Amino acid sequence: MSDLHAPARDDADVMIRLEGVSKRFPHAGADAVRPLDMSIRRGEFVVLVGPSGCGKTTTLRMINRLIEPSGGRILIDGKDAAAADPDQLRRGIGYVIQQVGLIPHMTIAQNIGLVPGMLGWDRTRIAARVDELLHLVGLDPEEYRRRYPKQLSGGQQQRVGVARALAADPPVMLMDEPFGAIDPITRDRLQEELLQLQQRIRKTIVFVTHDIDEALRLGDRIAIFAEGSRLAQFDTPLEILANPADDFVRSFIGERAAIRRLSLLRMSDLPAAPGPESAAGSVVPAAPEETVAAVLDRMLAAGAERVEVAGGTSFSVQQMLFAATHGRQLHDGRGAQ
């Protein structure tokens, strides 16, 4: 087992810790969230996924106290969230929601500058930060900062939503189905951009979705919730696909788990093959960061026998698939880098 499965070795590594956190709404017969323990590491991208009503959004909203827990304790960077002033706490946590929630009568720049303004930054610093963030999310500041939310497309609005959440450079970002209302093509691009952004900024992200494919694509680790707010499995995407904890997880991730694993595995994740068998047949070049599925697709399309990964390793189709399905050390996946 990789070290990802072990509890974090020291507390300095943990950004968000839930200790027996539960929620029961007034007049409700059952807990919306049953006592839940989770540790989320600094810089980790964790996705909470599950069917509707499983308590994933409630869990997210308890972290910035938009919902107050009924029991248990939430520690953010070692500090008890319940001890802080809720507004102060929220100013230090980025928050992105499905409805985006840009304030319609404020310009894009004013929207992004909201939290810095509340924190008392001066105007020039806010203006510089707004331009920096618009750049970061791929919108030209000259063109967009004076516009109003209604003048932007849904995808552009959510980019601004992300920029707004990042405005005061919070260490933690909470994202509640941020791409849920966006068309599939734009969603795909926004997911890719979010991954690239995360490579650079390394925030601790808690992301809620009901879409398992989105979860597998984005998460360093995925927490799968079952009905009745049972945490069915909390692990890396590769481990979940390879070893689903129970029938619920198995049915939730759906069919062709082994094939889908290939689109998460990178060529660099594969253990070295025992050298070329023969030099016969055509060869396809590949980069280490390419996924096994993408490379396999190219090999099949080109009728190639072998692939050569930049840096030296070389596989036949068979060797590649064998390495992808049998290498135990593979389960580290992306999260272990």
Next chain:
Amino acid sequence: MNFFAYVAQHWERIAFLLFQHVQVVLIAVLIATALALALTAATERTPRLRGGLLSLTGTLLTIPSFALFGLLIPLFGLGVTPTILALTVYAVFPIFRNAVTGLDSVDPGVVDAARGMGMGATARMLRVRLPLAWPVILNGIRVATIMVVATAAIGAAVNGPGLGELIFRGLARMGGANALNEALSGVVAIVIVAAVLDLMFIVIRTLTTPRGLHV
């Protein structure tokens, strides 16, 4: 004497009463606006009380105005006070109703995002909810104003100020010299006041609606 000659001759008196009329209406609407917004804010967390107060203020509207003015005489006597009071009673409901509707119609996602960013309740109300609800609230004020312009004429029954005096006096001595002209001048002046105030509200709406809402 024809109507226009009558108006030309009594121009000063008509203008004076018109000014009084507008004054009484605006004072009543101003008080009603403050009252309605206070009721809206105070019942933010008590939806059942709010529902009850909406029904109550709505019911007050159904009291015939002549009766309401009359009923206020034993309590407040004659003149300006009962007039303004009665008009305020009528003006509260449309403003209260629209303030509630306007605030309820603000996109909950916008409010949730503001709260999630650490904006406190007061700031959310002043910087987010009120500006977004404003066009609807303003329309409530406009409806209340136009309504009260007409009702204010009845104020003359309790010796209140305004154009009602022309109508009541004219009607009382119907058949006498210029009686019809006098009553008619009051009616026409009221229609003009209503139209001008309505126009004023269109200008106010254009000037005060946040730009981002009508891009």
